[in-house]
Amino acid sequence: MSQAPSPFVRAALDAATAVPPSGIAWLDAARRENLESLAETGLPETRNESWKYTPLRALSQRAFSLADTGVANSLAVDPASYALPGVDGSRIVFVDGVFRADLSSLEGGEGVSLAPLGVALEAQPEPLRFALANRYRRGAADAFAHLNAALATDGVVLQIANGTDVARPVNVVHVSSGSQADTAWHVRVLVDVGQGSRVDVVEHFVSLGDAIQLGTVVADIVVREGATLGLVILQDASASTTLIRRNHVRVEAKAAATVHALELGGALVRHELTTELVGDGARFDSRGVFALSGRQHVDTQLEVRHNARDTTSDALWRGIADGRSRGVFRGAIVVAEGADGSDASLSNKNLLLSAQAEIDTKPELEIYADEVKAAHGATIGQLDERSLFYLRSRGIPLAQARSLLTLAFCRAALESLPNEALREHLGDLLVAHLPTGPSDALVTSAQ
Amino acid sequence: MHMLTIDNLHARVEGKEILKGLSLTVKPGEVHAIMGPNGAGKSTLANVLSGRDGYEVTEGSVNFDGRDLLALEPEERAAVGMFLAFQYPVEIPGVNNTYFLRAALNAQRKFRGEEELDSMRFLKLVREKLKVMQISDDLLHRAVNEGFSGGEKKRNEIFQMAVLEPKLAILDETDSGLDIDALKQVAEGVNALRSPDRSFLIVTHYQRLLDYIEPDFVHVLAGGRIVESGDKSLALKLEEQGYAWLADTHPELRKADLAGAPA
Numbered sequence: 078m079s080q081a082p083s084p085f086v087r088a089a090l091d092a093a094t095a096v097p098p099s100g101i102a103w104l105d106a107a108r109r110e111n112l113e114s115l116a117e118t119g120l121p122e123t124r125n126e127s128w129k130y131t132p133l134r135a136l137s138q139r140a141f142s143l144a145d146t147g148v149a150n151s152l153a154v155d156p157a158s159y160a161l162p163g164v165d166g167s168r169i170v171f172v173d174g175v176f177r178a179d180l181s182s183l184e185g186g187e188g189v190s191l192a193p194l195g196v197a198l199e200a201q202p203e204p205l206r207f208a209l210a211n212r213y214r215r216g217a218a219d220a221f222a223h224l225n226a227a228l229a230t231d232g233v234v235l236q237i238a239n240g241t242d243v244a245r246p247v248n249v250v251h252v253s254s255g256s257q258a259d260t261a262w263h264v265r266v267l268v269d270v271g272q273g274s275r276v277d278v279v280e281h282f283v284s285l286g287d288a289i290q291l292g293t294v295v296a297d298i299v300v301r302e303g304a305t306l307g308l309v310i311l312q313d314a315s316a317s318t319t320l321i322r323r324n325h326v327r328v329e330a331k332a333a334a335t336v337h338a339l340e341l342g343g344a345l346v347r348h349e350l351t352t353e354l355v356g357d358g359a360r361f362d363s364r365g366v367f368a369l370s371g372r373q374h375v376d377t378q379l380e381v382r383h384n385a386r387d388t389t390s391d392a393l394w395r396g397i398a399d400g401r402s403r404g405v406f407r408g409a410i411v412v413a414e415g416a417d418g419s420d421a422s423l424s425n426k427n428l429l430l431s432a433q434a435e436i437d438t439k440p441e442l443e444i445y446a447d448e449v450k451a452a453h454g455a456t457i458g459q460l461d462e463r464s465l466f467y468l469r470s471r472g473i474p475l476a477q478a479r480s481l482l483t484l485a486f487c488r489a490a491l492e493s494l495p496n497e498a499l500r501e502h503l504g505d506l507l508v509a510h511l512p513t514g515p516s517d518a519l520v521t522s523a524q
Numbered sequence: 525m526h527m528l529t530i531d532n533l534h535a536r537v538e539g540k541e542i543l544k545g546l547s548l549t550v551k552p553g554e555v556h557a558i559m560g561p562n563g564a565g566k567s568t569l570a571n572v573l574s575g576r577d578g579y580e581v582t583e584g585s586v587n588f589d590g591r592d593l594l595a596l597e598p599e600e601r602a603a604v605g606m607f608l609a610f611q612y613p614v615e616i617p618g619v620n621n622t623y624f625l626r627a628a629l630n631a632q633r634k635f636r637g638e639e640e641l642d643s644m645r646f647l648k649l650v651r652e653k654l655k656v657m658q659i660s661d662d663l664l665h666r667a668v669n670e671g672f673s674g675g676e677k678k679r680n681e682i683f684q685m686a687v688l689e690p691k692l693a694i695l696d697e698t699d700s701g702l703d704i705d706a707l708k709q710v711a712e713g714v715n716a717l718r719s720p721d722r723s724f725l726i727v728t729h730y731q732r733l734l735d736y737i738e739p740d741f742v743h744v745l746a747g748g749r750i751v752e753s754g755d756k757s758l759a760l761k762l763e764e765q766g767y768a769w770l771a772d773t774h775p776e777l778r779k780a781d782l783a784g785a786p787a
Contacts, residue, residue, distance in 0.1 A: 470602055470610075471625075
């Protein structure tokens with residue numbers, strides 16, 4: 078590494094000096110090692126195929142210090158800012174990456190163990206050793222995974238005992254204070270869904286203010302044999318928040334994981350969702366919508382790896398971009414040698430609502446097995462003029478007609494969410510975020 | 525008092541003049557049929573009146589119920605009482621028929637300063653109209669026109685008309701693509717909606733719809749103008765003789781203007 082580190086990396090190295098030692102030798106060593114890896118690799122550049130459409134030049138020039146834990150601990154947070162209908166189970170809340178016991182309610186009933194990472198480490202560090210020390214090694218991870226591994230001192234450890242049916246969804250809330258300007262927070266998430274268990278997890282991102290902040294979340298999720306996980310992700314951060322998130326989901330034999338993601342906020346957002354179907358008969362369904370406006374840049378990287386026989390994956394994602402926003406979607410399906418009987422499908426359709434908006438979508442299919450069913454498709458289009466006129470001819474104003482058609486376009490991605498109250502709420506949030514387009518001014522002034 | 529007064533209307537589509545001085549007046553309660561050969565400008569007239577993009581009015585005026593119709597947006601035209609039954613109703617996947625109709629009705633009511641209907645009152649209204657139109661309520665649960673047969677789409681248009689209760693309904697080639705049973709059902713629906721203060725403009729290429737919806741006036745649109753007007757017997761004459769005879773009384777019409785004779 079001959080180049081001088083960027084201001085972003087320099088600030089991260091500085092911030093690391095403020096991280097108190099954990100008292101666990103292997104953990105401190107892993108943090109140091111990840112920091113060194115970050116310094117070596119630097120932020121990814123656009124010549125890296127996976128970052129081709131998400132340039133980080135501006136981010137690399139920003140210096141984020143660590144969010145102040147004292148401030149994060151004492152900040153008044155109204156629970157209404159993250160309350161969600163249909164989400165009434167146990168809850169773990171982080172404010173600028175700091176666990177807030179006063180806002181959390183960890184008791185999830187028999188077989189459910191929900192704890193902040195700090196507490197879990199104090200109690201029994203050894204079971205967490207692989208995830209925290211060996212998971213993201215040099216060369217096997219990118220800068221943000223290293224950054225998170227080096228600087229995340231808090232996080233979530235959720236363990237569901239074998240054979241547990243968790244009735245009420247577990248809620249993980251990431252609050253950005255929006256008041257600590259130019260600060261970063263990092264959260265590590267570890268989820269283990271035991272054999273034959275069933276649980277729903279709702280991951281929610283909110284902001285309380287508009288100060289520029291960076292948040293990173295790295296989650297490793299294991300769904301063990303015969304288990305079922307439903308993960309809902311609602312990202313409603315402020316338009317000055319940068320979020321880099323990585324969800325790695327491992328699905329074992331006859332287990333099933335389903336993800337519903339709604340991306341509404343953020344300035345620069347990257348979500349890497351990688352799923353490995355490692356056991357025969359494993360299944361993964363993903364549904365997602367991003368609705369962008371202004372100058373938002375949201376990049377979703379979906380990767381599904383079929384590594385076992387008779388595995389199934391179905392992905393249905395919708396994107397809407399208005400204003401000068403940019404949406405990026407990469408959907409990759411990889412069927413490994415020997416993963417016969419795999420069935421994979423992926424659909425990504427996008428709507429461009431303004432001439433200045435941009436969407437880059439890239440479906441990828443790599444198949445090394447013989448007997449496989451695979452289908453994928455991606456489209457980018459605009460609202461259908463004939464449909465718009467039809468609605469208007471019945472008296473529906475242009476702005477409402479546009480919203481109605483846009484919502485209809487996204488509906489397929491949300492309608493399969495079984496939690497009805499939450500599904501309706503997500504629909505309402507989406508409607509509220511739907512861009513109404515430049516011609517509305519004309520209609521309103523004409524009335 | 526006229527409901528609709530079209531005066532010397534000229535309109536262009538993609539730079540080509542299609543309507544060349546069309547004039548027509550419609551009083552409340554009247555049913556006017558507009559017939560004419562292919563390419564005469566029948567659908568252009570329907571589209572200009574409903575405000576579709578891409579139709580440029582270069583001259584003339586349209587007064588609807590005391591308003592300058594051409595100054596209104598399509599949704600405003602609907603709100604002041606104009607309804608277009610489409611020749612090709614659009615399929616809109618993902619938008620529920622009931623939701624769509626309620627949004628339309630309430631948008632119109634809001635525009636007119638009337639109270640919006642809650643879902644209970646709306647459903648009550650819809651059920652009444654379904655009965656009149658003899659349409660099964662299965663249609664309510666489906667997406668707008670999605671997967672509907674040709675006949676179902678046209679009946680859905682008439683059903684929407686029944687719910688929205690316009691002052692003037694324009695039927696653009698509503699009979700096209702319908703078999704005789706579907707045609708009768710559509711005609712029955714229209715007849716059920718006839719009233720002293722509701723007018724109809726029926727644009728059609730064929731006479732057969734007029735066997736079931738009896739018009740007060742029949743006009744021939746050719747070469748972008750109304751060239752002949754009469755009562756329903758004019759429609760029968762066109763059915764028997766085609767349009768070529770019009771060249772005798774209207775030497776300005778070229779042969780091409782009269783080419784599309786009714787089958």
